[in-house]
Amino acid sequence: MRNIVYSLRVSEIITETKHAKTIRFDVPAELKEEFFWKPGQHITIELDVNGERVRRPFTISATPSHGNALQITVKSNPDGIVSKFLCTKVKVGHQLNVMPPFGGFTLEPLKDRQRTLYFFAGGSGITPAVAMIEAALEREPRSKLFLLYANRTADDIIFKEQLELLAERFPSQLEVRHILSKPSLWSMFSPWKSGRITKDVALEYLSECRPVAQDTQYFICGPGTMNADVREALRNCDVPTDRIHAESFGGNLDMPKDVASVPALLKLDYYGEAIELEVAKGQSIMNAVRAAGLEPPYSCQSGICGTCRAQIKSGAVNMKARMALEDSEVAKGAILTCQSYAKTAELSISFK
Amino acid sequence: MSTHSNGMPVLPKEAYTSQEWFDREQAEIFSKTWSLAGFQEDITEPGQYISVQAGLNNIFIVMGRDHRLRAFHNICRHRGTQLLRAEGKTQKAITCPYHDWTYDLKGNLISVPEQEKEFPGIDLSCNGLKKASVDIWRGMLWVHPDENAPSIINWFGEVEPYLAPYDPAGLIETEEGYSKHEIKANWKIIVENYIDGYHLSHLHSHTLNMYDHSKIECEFIGPHFAFWEPLADFYAAEVEKVTPMPLIPGIPKDKMGAWVPMLFPGIGLGESENSWSTFHITPIAPDRSMVEIRTRVANESTWAFTKAAMASASLWDKHLGAKFNAGPKVDPMSSGDFMQEDIYACEQQQKSLQSPFFEHGPSSKHGEKPVRDHQRVVAEWVERKP
Numbered sequence: 053m054r055n056i057v058y059s060l061r062v063s064e065i066i067t068e069t070k071h072a073k074t075i076r077f078d079v080p081a082e083l084k085e086e087f088f089w090k091p092g093q094h095i096t097i098e099l100d101v102n103g104e105r106v107r108r109p110f111t112i113s114a115t116p117s118h119g120n121a122l123q124i125t126v127k128s129n130p131d132g133i134v135s136k137f138l139c140t141k142v143k144v145g146h147q148l149n150v151m152p153p154f155g156g157f158t159l160e161p162l163k164d165r166q167r168t169l170y171f172f173a174g175g176s177g178i179t180p181a182v183a184m185i186e187a188a189l190e191r192e193p194r195s196k197l198f199l200l201y202a203n204r205t206a207d208d209i210i211f212k213e214q215l216e217l218l219a220e221r222f223p224s225q226l227e228v229r230h231i232l233s234k235p236s237l238w239s240m241f242s243p244w245k246s247g248r249i250t251k252d253v254a255l256e257y258l259s260e261c262r263p264v265a266q267d268t269q270y271f272i273c274g275p276g277t278m279n280a281d282v283r284e285a286l287r288n289c290d291v292p293t294d295r296i297h298a299e300s301f302g303g304n305l306d307m308p309k310d311v312a313s314v315p316a317l318l319k320l321d322y323y324g325e326a327i328e329l330e331v332a333k334g335q336s337i338m339n340a341v342r343a344a345g346l347e348p349p350y351s352c353q354s355g356i357c358g359t360c361r362a363q364i365k366s367g368a369v370n371m372k373a374r375m376a377l378e379d380s381e382v383a384k385g386a387i388l389t390c391q392s393y394a395k396t397a398e399l400s401i402s403f404k
Numbered sequence: 405m406s407t408h409s410n411g412m413p414v415l416p417k418e419a420y421t422s423q424e425w426f427d428r429e430q431a432e433i434f435s436k437t438w439s440l441a442g443f444q445e446d447i448t449e450p451g452q453y454i455s456v457q458a459g460l461n462n463i464f465i466v467m468g469r470d471h472r473l474r475a476f477h478n479i480c481r482h483r484g485t486q487l488l489r490a491e492g493k494t495q496k497a498i499t500c501p502y503h504d505w506t507y508d509l510k511g512n513l514i515s516v517p518e519q520e521k522e523f524p525g526i527d528l529s530c531n532g533l534k535k536a537s538v539d540i541w542r543g544m545l546w547v548h549p550d551e552n553a554p555s556i557i558n559w560f561g562e563v564e565p566y567l568a569p570y571d572p573a574g575l576i577e578t579e580e581g582y583s584k585h586e587i588k589a590n591w592k593i594i595v596e597n598y599i600d601g602y603h604l605s606h607l608h609s610h611t612l613n614m615y616d617h618s619k620i621e622c623e624f625i626g627p628h629f630a631f632w633e634p635l636a637d638f639y640a641a642e643v644e645k646v647t648p649m650p651l652i653p654g655i656p657k658d659k660m661g662a663w664v665p666m667l668f669p670g671i672g673l674g675e676s677e678n679s680w681s682t683f684h685i686t687p688i689a690p691d692r693s694m695v696e697i698r699t700r701v702a703n704e705s706t707w708a709f710t711k712a713a714m715a716s717a718s719l720w721d722k723h724l725g726a727k728f729n730a731g732p733k734v735d736p737m738s739s740g741d742f743m744q745e746d747i748y749a750c751e752q753q754q755k756s757l758q759s760p761f762f763e764h765g766p767s768s769k770h771g772e773k774p775v776r777d778h779q780r781v782v783a784e785w786v787e788r789k790p
């Protein structure tokens with residue numbers, strides 16, 4: 053994927069909760085194809101913050117069908133420059149720099165299948181889940197969907213009404229349950245449970261929400277540590293690993309602070325162009341490439357989105373984080389350049 | 405295969421009598437299709453299992469702690485001993501009775517007695533149980549011997565629109581509706597009887613007359629036979645009042661009637677306005693088959709059933725009876741039970757097939773077309789090149 057940024061007009065802004073907004077974009081006819089997405093994919097927003105270019109991925113929070121606008125739903129995060137800007141500064145009519153949809157955490161509806169699809173979403177992690185749920189309800193009529201949605205309080209539930217409407221429209225197909233970690237005593241809303249998704253909660257959930265279709269798939273879309281927790285809980289209930297799909301969203305990720313590295317000579321195959329450059333000790337491959345004046349694609353810069361992916365041809369790197377890659381892809385030489393540091397003094401890497 | 409022209413049976417006589425045909429059908433049909441293994445409610449707890457024979461394969465289904473079903477070939481990877489019998493509940497592991505090799509519920513081989521001494525260097529991970537496929541459709545459990553079987557929707561999806569417009573999973577099983585019959589006839593004779601529209605108003609003139617046999621709609625959808633007929637007028641007029649059992653909710657008034665498909669191979673359903681049953685034919689020998697019938701009815705109180713039975717009794721006394729008026733003990737044709745009538749017809753037909761004087765007679769143009777179509781489906785499957 054080349055690194056192309058388009059300027060799109062903000063067409064609508066919807067307030068979802070106190071801290072979350074949905075931003076819709078106009079996509080001109082000639083870009084429709086470029087901006088076609090799969091449920092679960094994200095777009096990258098690029099901002100200029102005090103002369104520095106900052107990019108962040110945001111999941112598209114709608115399903116790609118008839119007439120649905122391209123939209124993201126953003127929860128303002130106190131330390132997130134981009135999310136704060138999007139939630140407070142952006143107005144209808146503004147132009148924003150956007151990179152086309154991307155990402156491998158997707159659900160492709162299978163029309164002539166019956167499946168049981170479990171979604172475990174936390175906070176703003178509902179964004180890919182809701183896009184996938186809508187798509188499956190529309191195009192996988194025999195499948196049953198279970199959503200377990202974790203939030204702090206009832207007021208933090210994004211898409212609360214939309215989910216209720218969906219459950220009403222598809223009563224035999226969708227079942228939504230809520231779990232709140234800090235339910236307010238005064239709230240009228242009573243969740244299925246309070247607390248967190250532990251092994252016992254997962255066991256209870258799976259025994260109450262039993263699969264009819266035996267092709268079960270489990271999607272985890274949580275912020276921070278929720279993914280690891282739910283994955284662990286599911287594994288403890290003997291859910292096979294190859295049925296669990298996860299993507300991390302926002303929040304703090306436990307990442308090693310530093311990885312070992314050496315200064316290296318990097319031979320680059322940059323979309324067919326041969327370039328040689330130097331990588332300093334402690335410098336990521338991504339930063340070295342950008343320092344050389346090139347424009348490689350990137351977005352989250354934290355190993356989640358996979359936008360900066362490249363292929364290693366010789367030599368080796370150490371990767372800090374690599375959530376966006378499957379083990380099998382790593383075995384075949386895929387790397388995330390934003391997370392990679394030289395391990396050998398000579399390296400060759402190709403961008404395609 | 406056969407030189408019979410249109411209107412004549414497609415399969416030769418040997419198809420109903422020879423061991424060779426029987427073996428070919430076992431290998432090519434019953435071991436390569438989705439088999440009915442039971443009802444969804446047969447397995448409800450983690451660790452619970454059932455085992456079933458599906459053609460040449462014995463397969464067991466067990467529920468994991470995630471409440472998902474798994475199916476495995478019921479064969480120990482050591483010397484092939486059958487691991488589990490019939491049905492039951494296991495804790496966390498399955499131990500072979502012969503030499504105690506032990507597998508977990510995911511099919512992994514987890515222990516081999518005296519491993520170091522007797523099997524130095526064995527890789528346990530290469531000796532896990534062989535996987536099969538399992539799924540639930542219309543409230544029934546289905547197994548397929550192939551781990552990567554085509555999806556069950558692929559197999560049944562096209563016939564679905566021709567089935568009753570309610571979900572059988574919402575009904576409850578009745579003990580009175582259970583029966584098992586060993587019938588001295590080839591499985592195809594029983595299928596042919598089930599799908600033969602020509603016999604309904606003759607053999608069953610006094611038993612199945614609550615349906616209007618003149619308005620039958622039936623056809624083969626792929627390998628499956630679909631069949632529907634409406635209620636007879638006298639019954640339709642006041643069905644809510646005179647149904648002998650509570651009506652199953654969800655059937656539009658103009659569709660009230662009986663859906664009686666025969667799914668391939670040999671799995672009949674009887675889906676009506678007030679009961680739902682499976683009619684599962686399992687071949688045992690060229691001239692012997694087992695038929696197991698299980699029935700579900702509307703999930704209503706005992707009182708609702710009593711009330712319906714009482715309110716409708718006088719009407720049914722008038723309309724139902726036996727074809728000949730001898731006592732049921734003497735003549736099955738006077739039992740007043742259509743199942744007995746059918747079994748009798750099938751067994752007599754099988755007997756005659758042994759006679760050197762037997763010759764296939766002409767086959768009726770409309771009523772018996774399904775019979776010829778089914779024979780064609782069977783012929784196609786047994787002749788299939790791998």
Ligand code: FES
Binds near residue numbers: 349352354357358361
């Ligand atoms: S930029 Fe997102 S993984 Fe590297």
Ligand code: FES
Binds near residue numbers: 480
């Ligand atoms: S045959 Fe099963 S342990 Fe030997």
Ligand SMILES: [Fe+2]
Binds near residue numbers: 603742746
């Ligand atoms: Fe009959």
